[in-house]
Amino acid sequence: MTNPTAFIAPRTGKLIMRWLLFAILVAFALFYLIPLFVMITTSLKSLDEIRAGNLVALPVSVTFDAWRTAWASACSGIQCEGLRPYFWNSVLLTVPAVAISTLLGAVNGYVIAQWKFRGANLIFSLMLFGCFIPFQVVLLPMARTLGILGLAGTIPGLVFVHVIYGIGFTTLFFRNYYVTIPVELVKAAKVDGAGFFRIYWSIFLPLSLPILMVTVIWQFTQIWNDFLFGVSFSQAGTQPVTVALNNIVNSTTGVKEYNVNMAAAIIAAFPTLFVYAVAGKYFIRGLTAGSVKG
Amino acid sequence: MSKWLEHNIPRILLAPSFAAVVVFVYGFIAWTAWVSLTRSRLLPKYEIEGFIQYERLFAAPRWDTAMENLFIFGILFIVVSMILGLLLAILLDQQIRIEGALRTIYLYPMALSMIVTGTSWKWIMNPGLGIEAMVRGWGFENFSFDWIIDPDKAIYAVVVAAIWQASGFVMALFLAGLRSVDTEIIKAARVDGIPTWRIYLSIVIPSMAPIFLSAFIILAHLAIKSFDLVIALTGGGPGYSTDLPATYMYAMAFSRGDIGQAASSAMVMMAVVFAIIVPYLYSELRVKND
Numbered sequence A: 001m002t003n004p005t006a007f008i009a010p011r012t013g014k015l016i017m018r019w020l021l022f023a024i025l026v027a028f029a030l031f032y033l034i035p036l037f038v039m040i041t042t043s044l045k046s047l048d049e050i051r052a053g054n055l056v057a058l059p060v061s062v063t064f065d066a067w068r069t070a071w072a073s074a075c076s077g078i079q080c081e082g083l084r085p086y087f088w089n090s091v092l093l094t095v096p097a098v099a100i101s102t103l104l105g106a107v108n109g110y111v112i113a114q115w116k117f118r119g120a121n122l123i124f125s126l127m128l129f130g131c132f133i134p135f136q137v138v139l140l141p142m143a144r145t146l147g148i149l150g151l152a153g154t155i156p157g158l159v160f161v162h163v164i165y166g167i168g169f170t171t172l173f174f175r176n177y178y179v180t181i182p183v184e185l186v187k188a189a190k191v192d193g194a195g196f197f198r199i200y201w202s203i204f205l206p207l208s209l210p211i212l213m214v215t216v217i218w219q220f221t222q223i224w225n226d227f228l229f230g231v232s233f234s235q236a237g238t239q240p241v242t243v244a245l246n247n248i249v250n251s252t253t254g255v256k257e258y259n260v261n262m263a264a265a266i267i268a269a270f271p272t273l274f275v276y277a278v279a280g281k282y283f284i285r286g287l288t289a290g291s292v293k294g
Numbered sequence B: 001m002s003k004w005l006e007h008n009i010p011r012i013l014l015a016p017s018f019a020a021v022v023v024f025v026y027g028f029i030a031w032t033a034w035v036s037l038t039r040s041r042l043l044p045k046y047e048i049e050g051f052i053q054y055e056r057l058f059a060a061p062r063w064d065t066a067m068e069n070l071f072i073f074g075i076l077f078i079v080v081s082m083i084l085g086l087l088l089a090i091l092l093d094q095q096i097r098i099e100g101a102l103r104t105i106y107l108y109p110m111a112l113s114m115i116v117t118g119t120s121w122k123w124i125m126n127p128g129l130g131i132e133a134m135v136r137g138w139g140f141e142n143f144s145f146d147w148i149i150d151p152d153k154a155i156y157a158v159v160v161a162a163i164w165q166a167s168g169f170v171m172a173l174f175l176a177g178l179r180s181v182d183t184e185i186i187k188a189a190r191v192d193g194i195p196t197w198r199i200y201l202s203i204v205i206p207s208m209a210p211i212f213l214s215a216f217i218i219l220a221h222l223a224i225k226s227f228d229l230v231i232a233l234t235g236g237g238p239g240y241s242t243d244l245p246a247t248y249m250y251a252m253a254f255s256r257g258d259i260g261q262a263a264s265s266a267m268v269m270m271a272v273v274f275a276i277i278v279p280y281l282y283s284e285l286r287v288k289n290d
Helices: A004-043 A047-052 A065-072 A084-114 A120-131 A136-149 A155-178 A183-191 A196-207 A209-225 A228-233 A241-249 A258-288 B002-035 B052-059 B061-092 B099-111 B114-124 B131-137 B154-179 B183-191 B196-207 B209-225 B228-233 B245-255 B259-289
Strands: none
Touching: A004 A065, A004 A258, A004 B061, A004 B099, A004 B114, A004 B154, A047 A258, A065 A258, A084 A120, A084 A155, A084 A196, A084 A209, A084 A241, A084 A258, A084 B002, A120 A155, A120 B002, A120 B259, A136 A155, A136 A228, A136 B002, A136 B245, A136 B259, A155 A209, A155 A228, A155 B002, A183 A196, A196 B002, A209 A241, A209 A258, A228 A241, A228 B245, A241 A258, A241 B114, A241 B228, A258 B099, A258 B114, A258 B154, B002 B259, B052 B259, B061 B099, B061 B154, B061 B209, B061 B245, B061 B259, B099 B154, B114 B154, B114 B228, B154 B209, B154 B228, B183 B196, B209 B245, B209 B259, B228 B245, B245 B259
8 A cells, every 4th residue: 555665754754854954053063162162272272373373273282371361361452461450440440340330220120110110111211222333432431530530540530431321221121021020910019008119129129139130141251341431441450351351362563472462362251151140041031132022 | 398299209310311422412512513623633623614524535545445435344244244134034034943052152243342253354364364264275286365465456355254243133023023924914925825936025025124133233333333343354454445434433543643634523423323223213103203
């Protein structure tokens, strides 16, 4: 009754298709992975091996010299202290900036979503709009303002800038999350005599962990990776790690030490890569927030 | 008193952020707009002189290059990222067992700083020791890949790195969209024997129109703001062949000491962003308020 070849043929056809599909997907995975792979292997080679060898070859003799140099003694311009001080600058500016902007976003989002007053929607629209301006349009007046405030070229100055221009996004995140919590819940709590803070503390805060994660990770990634504000509003000694990395790589003095550049790039990228590896789910949710569901 | 406080707490708490936005976003935009109409050079002047800065801007060959580059870069970056993102999303949507791992790999560049991306690709694309040297080492002596040092092609090197960074993100957007398409319709189409490619072409993709719009807006926004990538990858060079409006503005503001040019170029950038984003935001907010 059944013809065995007619039965097998579509199955092998399907199998070939599956393997083809798989091969294409893996090829793309390689496309995304190769730069990271090249960065890591280059950072573990000596300069001689880099000059003699091949871009994608594994290191013949592994050496961590480039990492030591990148961390502690690579030169950017006249300073030769490696990335270390700048890495700590980034930590010192990112931690408070993330904390303050997230806190403000939570409060704003709570008010806009659940304690509407006349004009609250307009305020929200104005804030939302602020998320989309190209920051070039505020660079000049901000430079002058920081000067007037005595914050020019300081880390608190950078914290201030990141908080100001982060509020829009953090408010958006929390607002969109808190509007999904039924108003009836708040009404019932009000009838029971609970006030603004009580309701937040006992109803909203316990529900906030996911959006807190999304917001903190989003802000952390944005601020750690920032270059524009960092390069515009810092001075020698207060530069964040991205600016220092760029200075080391484009330093014109001496021999180009590609292995040191790659080690420095990995060091600068490590914190955000680490966060992505352990909490990628929240990172993706932050990226797609507001764009898929509106 | 406490009753009044109780009633006004929401307003009081929102006030500082609102004030900050009014001053540091809208006030600053107004300041930049004002200065763009003056003869400011090293220091800002406040006597309005009309559109001289814009006339200078549009007459500057360097600005011409920057706008032309934005056009080339923007179009290629957006189109290729969307095609690649959609393709990857559809391929990943075929019940792949290692989907989670692949998704993680496709998307990780988005967690990197553009400076890191630029540094990495600068090394890979450098003709002396990068891809060119590697392929020549394999015996193809005439192989040439020197985009990064060729004034006519350097902008395409920037495009490659930008696509590498953002296409995985577009994939994630589209994949989320694919997953939200009504599975009943697809099942019904399958039962009717409609081939998979037709299902995608006539049912799935059209129903994702809003996501195409979102992806376009986000990518266009990224393209206009691109600054770090160019700085790290080419430094705007060779010459100023890879200048974008963002790098032009920065050069005028912080190394040329030409505040008038910096302000007017920033205003043009904002006009471009708003031309794309205002209609989108307007429709979004209107839908939400209904």
